[in-house]
Amino acid sequence: MRSFRDDESIHSMQSTQSDSQVSSAPGEKIFVAVRLRPLNEKEKARSDASDWDCINNSTVIYKHGLPEKSLFPSAYRFDRVFASECSTKQVYEEGPKNVALSVVSGINTSIFAYGQTSSGKTYTMRGITEYTMADIFDYIHEHNEREFVVKFSAMEIYNESVRDLLGLDNTPLRLLDDPERGTVVEKLTEVTLRDWSHLKDLLAVCEAERQIGETSLNETSSRSHQIIRLTVESSACEFLGAYNSSILAASVSFVDLAGSERASQTLSVGSRLKEGSHINRSLLTLGTVIRKLSKSRNGHVPFRDSKLTRILQNSLGGNARTAIILMSEKALVKQLQKELARLENDMRSVASVSTSGNSDSLLEEKERIIEKMSLEIKELTKQRDLAQSRIQEMLQSTSDNQVSKTRIAANYLSEAHEKRLWHSENSVSDSPEVTDPPHLNAASNIPYRNDRPLRHDNVNTFPQLPDNSEEIFLSDGSPNKFMDKYFGPDLSHGWGEIAQNNYESSEESFKEVRCVEMENDKDKCSETSSISSPLEGDGGLEHVLSDHTCEALKPKSTDMQATADKSSVCSKPTILSSSLFDTAISGSGDINILKSSSFKEVDTTMSEKSEKDVIPLDECEKGLAKTTKEPMINTSGGTAPIHDFTNENDFVGEKEQNTQTRRDPNSDSHIDGAIENKEVLKPDHEVIYEENTVQDTQKYKYEVMVKIDDGSTNVHSPEGQYPDWKLEFERQRKQIIQLWDACDIPLVHRAYFFLLFQGDQSDSVYMEVEFRRLSFLKQTASRGKSSRALKRERDMLSRQILKKYSTKEREALYRKWGIELKSKQRRKQLSRLLWNDTQDMDHIKESAAVVAKLVGQPSQAPKETFGLSFTP
Numbered sequence: 001m002r003s004f005r006d007d008e009s010i011h012s013m014q015s016t017q018s019d020s021q022v023s024s025a026p027g028e029k030i031f032v033a034v035r036l037r038p039l040n041e042k043e044k045a046r047s048d049a050s051d052w053d054c055i056n057n058s059t060v061i062y063k064h065g066l067p068e069k070s071l072f073p074s075a076y077r078f079d080r081v082f083a084s085e086c087s088t089k090q091v092y093e094e095g096p097k098n099v100a101l102s103v104v105s106g107i108n109t110s111i112f113a114y115g116q117t118s119s120g121k122t123y124t125m126r127g128i129t130e131y132t133m134a135d136i137f138d139y140i141h142e143h144n145e146r147e148f149v150v151k152f153s154a155m156e157i158y159n160e161s162v163r164d165l166l167g168l169d170n171t172p173l174r175l176l177d178d179p180e181r182g183t184v185v186e187k188l189t190e191v192t193l194r195d196w197s198h199l200k201d202l203l204a205v206c207e208a209e210r211q212i213g214e215t216s217l218n219e220t221s222s223r224s225h226q227i228i229r230l231t232v233e234s235s236a237c238e239f240l241g242a243y244n245s246s247i248l249a250a251s252v253s254f255v256d257l258a259g260s261e262r263a264s265q266t267l268s269v270g271s272r273l274k275e276g277s278h279i280n281r282s283l284l285t286l287g288t289v290i291r292k293l294s295k296s297r298n299g300h301v302p303f304r305d306s307k308l309t310r311i312l313q314n315s316l317g318g319n320a321r322t323a324i325i326l327m328s329e330k331a332l333v334k335q336l337q338k339e340l341a342r343l344e345n346d347m348r349s350v351a352s353v354s355t356s357g358n359s360d361s362l363l364e365e366k367e368r369i370i371e372k373m374s375l376e377i378k379e380l381t382k383q384r385d386l387a388q389s390r391i392q393e394m395l396q397s398t399s400d401n402q403v404s405k406t407r408i409a410a411n412y413l414s415e416a417h418e419k420r421l422w423h424s425e426n427s428v429s430d431s432p433e434v435t436d437p438p439h440l441n442a443a444s445n446i447p448y449r450n451d452r453p454l455r456h457d458n459v460n461t462f463p464q465l466p467d468n469s470e471e472i473f474l475s476d477g478s479p480n481k482f483m484d485k486y487f488g489p490d491l492s493h494g495w496g497e498i499a500q501n502n503y504e505s506s507e508e509s510f511k512e513v514r515c516v517e518m519e520n521d522k523d524k525c526s527e528t529s530s531i532s533s534p535l536e537g538d539g540g541l542e543h544v545l546s547d548h549t550c551e552a553l554k555p556k557s558t559d560m561q562a563t564a565d566k567s568s569v570c571s572k573p574t575i576l577s578s579s580l581f582d583t584a585i586s587g588s589g590d591i592n593i594l595k596s597s598s599f600k601e602v603d604t605t606m607s608e609k610s611e612k613d614v615i616p617l618d619e620c621e622k623g624l625a626k627t628t629k630e631p632m633i634n635t636s637g638g639t640a641p642i643h644d645f646t647n648e649n650d651f652v653g654e655k656e657q658n659t660q661t662r663r664d665p666n667s668d669s670h671i672d673g674a675i676e677n678k679e680v681l682k683p684d685h686e687v688i689y690e691e692n693t694v695q696d697t698q699k700y701k702y703e704v705m706v707k708i709d710d711g712s713t714n715v716h717s718p719e720g721q722y723p724d725w726k727l728e729f730e731r732q733r734k735q736i737i738q739l740w741d742a743c744d745i746p747l748v749h750r751a752y753f754f755l756l757f758q759g760d761q762s763d764s765v766y767m768e769v770e771f772r773r774l775s776f777l778k779q780t781a782s783r784g785k786s787s788r789a790l791k792r793e794r795d796m797l798s799r800q801i802l803k804k805y806s807t808k809e810r811e812a813l814y815r816k817w818g819i820e821l822k823s824k825q826r827r828k829q830l831s832r833l834l835w836n837d838t839q840d841m842d843h844i845k846e847s848a849a850v851v852a853k854l855v856g857q858p859s860q861a862p863k864e865t866f867g868l869s870f871t872p
């Protein structure tokens with residue numbers, strides 16, 4: 001209401017009002033009066049006598065005296081006291097009248113009646129309301145230079161719920177915080193008063209509607225706080241309708257508080273007891289608020305601690321004026337005395353607790369917790385910022401990437417030639433050199449990289465969703481952001497960085513690598529070490545190469561020597577970087593990366609002769625150990641890399657397998673044939689490498705062969721095409737789908753990945769990274785946590801169904817998914833069905849489409865966010 005007032009006019013009117021009419025104590029905002037009720041018939045019949053006497057207009061004394069040592073005084077002074085013979089009219093005139101009539105001057109006011117049950121609050125307040133209204137009507141009548149509107153509303157607060165006494169139903173009303181008007185009661189009925197009889201009718205309705213109950217002290221005790229509010233709006237007639245006319249508005253609240261008696265006094269039980277506790281609590285808050293308002297203008301006033309004070313905040317705080325009428329009868333005094341004694345006791349015990357050492361330690365403990373939480377918040381903020389900047393970088397780099405990659409690859413290739421990186425034509429080795437293929441081994445190397453932050457915690461955990469994740473999920477149009485935030489960094493994060501780091505490292509390595517003849521174990525190891533030397537200081541790759549690789553190689557190098565004698569071998573480890581891989585795919589270089597199963601001879605030799613270096617299956621399955629073989633790539637013919645996904649058990653770890661060659665049923669025969677027939681192969685330059693590293697109990701076995709083809713010879717197919725990339729792609733995708741299921745990968749991620757990668761040849765790197773990440777996750781992630789996250793994601797998706805599908809579409813959807821149209825929780829049922837059959841590609845396609853529809857279009861997610869980002 002205050003917001004409607006013109007501030008200047010308020011001030012001027014206020015001062016006029018204060019000078020002439022307002023209370024006898026100018027400046028005092030709270031007026032407190034006491035009214036003594038006359039003895040009622042019952043009390044007279046019992047020959048009760050009043051305990052109090054008014055000795056003058058402002059002092060009451062306790063008639064029977066108190067023991068000398070009593071803490072309580074026997075005389076009390078108020079703004080005004082009214083003896084039992086005073087009429088309500090007199091009480092009004094000499095008491096709250098001035099306060100009440102401030103409303104016509106634009107000042108919010110409130111008048112409270114406080115006292116024990118049956119002390120006469122309702123009786124007094126009814127009279128005061130009527131007298132006030134009569135005076136307001138008179139005032140309006142006398143001031144015809146202004147146009148007035150008086151509105152009437154009434155509510156009660158019963159058990160802390162607000163009810164409209166003029167409303168049609170009993171629905172509790174909500175309190176809303178309006179920036180301009182403060183707390184407002186939503187949907188409260190407000191009636192414009194017509195005349196006197198209208199007012200009487202409304203008061204009668206309120207009386208009839210109010211909650212009453214029988215207590216031991218009052219047969220019709222009011223069990224709620226009642227607030228009758230009159231709002232007076234006025235504007236000067238001469239400005240009526242003018243653009244700059246201002247409306248003066250204020251309200252006066254007549255608050256008939258519920259009985260202040262204590263539960264024990266009214267022998268309360270059950271609902272009466274509950275009422276009593278609500279009443280007492282809100283009265284306590286009111287007391288605190290009034291005390292704080294009367295003491296100082298500054299400091300916190302706990303208006304919000306109860307609905308009563310919240311609703312009355314405008315009528316109590318600020319420039320508002322208040323009159324309180326304390327209703328008195330003899331029981332009240334005893335009650336007050338007891339209350340005071342109790343409060344004093346409470347205060348004493350609080351004081352003693354606060355000085356005890358126990359509270360000190362509690363305080364310390366709390367401070368410690370706060371400090372810890374602050375640190376955690378800081379740390380989390382840091383992590384979030386870091387993640388965000390990574391996303392930025394990655395997206396930034398995406399646009400330049402293709403060009404850069406091509407250029408780098410071209411540079412790299414020419415450099416490689418110059419430095420005789422590649423072996424001569426007949427150097428297809430039976431004894432492949434072993435080294436660490438950085439990008440491909442990026443994931444598996446993670447735990448080694450003790451000089452860098454470990455990434456595995458980023459890739460294998462799914463953080464718990466916050467409670468509000470749904471809103472963020474729903475409000476944020478970008479699925480990537482959502483996934484980044486709530487399901488941890490996507491594969492491109494962290495992995496991308498590792499790939500980037502490794503790319504940089506490997507680029508250096510390439511420069512240093514020389515092709516040498518492998519003479520013996522020692523040489524090999526020393527050569528290997530020498531490769532790593534340029535990386536000294538990096539610590540990561542160096543560590544892998546010098547320590548693990550050499551150690552791992554020792555036992556088998558004798559065997560390798562034999563074959564090395566027969567044929568020249570590229571004894572230098574060649575590091576195949578992601579960028580090279582990627583470039584190969586993009587077709588800028590004449591590279592064939594030969595699938596290692598082609599080199600089964602090599603592999604078998606290795607496996608047989610160096611058994612202890614080969615990871616037994618059970619060990620593989622226990623830890624991170626993994627045997628993979630690189631695919632064959634022939635970019636000269638525009639083919640894509642093919643990953644050997646043949647053995648699904650390698651991913652899902654269900655069955656036993658040997659760590660030797662896994663055959664691709666589609667390609668092995670072809671490749672085997674190619675390998676066996678070296679005449680056909682005739683690679684110009686070929687690099688073979690294999691890595692066997694031991695990482696605590698987790699081991700890897702890895703091999704890749706790289707061939708640089710002059711383009712004239714195609715090792716894979718005479719047509720220059722890989723026989724069936726599409727088929728290979730489908731097989732890879734199926735396995736990824738199974739891994740998604742095994743790792744409880746978020747459905748949003750699956751859907752986007754599925755929809756974005758449709759078999760384009762350039763997708764192969766992404767496929768591979770996804771596969772590796774999932775294999776890693778499969779072995780390390782905590783299933784329980786991620787499956788809970790998945791369940792929550794399904795729930796969130798189910799809630800989106802209503803928004804994204806029309807009723808008709810929904811019905812069609814349910815039918816399609818075999819959900820009974822009349823069954824319960826259809827949306828949830830549907831969300832549970834999504835992605836639940838990893839074998840059925842039609843089902844997967846449908847699931848991806850539904851998820852994409854629920855969260856937005858996949859075009860919003862650039863492919864790069866799923867794969868590696870190579871920034872030079």
Ligand SMILES: Nc1ncnc2c1ncn2[C@@H]1O[C@H](COP(=O)(O)OP(=O)(O)OP(=O)(O)O)[C@@H](O)[C@H]1O
Nearest residue numbers: 037116117118119120121122123218221222258259
């Ligand atoms: N000043 C008075 N003169 C004559 N009768 C009175 C006076 N005050 C109260 N009464 C009578 O005392 C009885 C109790 O009064 P009332 O209902 O107003 O008490 P109350 O404080 O509102 O009680 P509760 O809190 O239980 O609602 C009523 O019958 C009322 O008419």
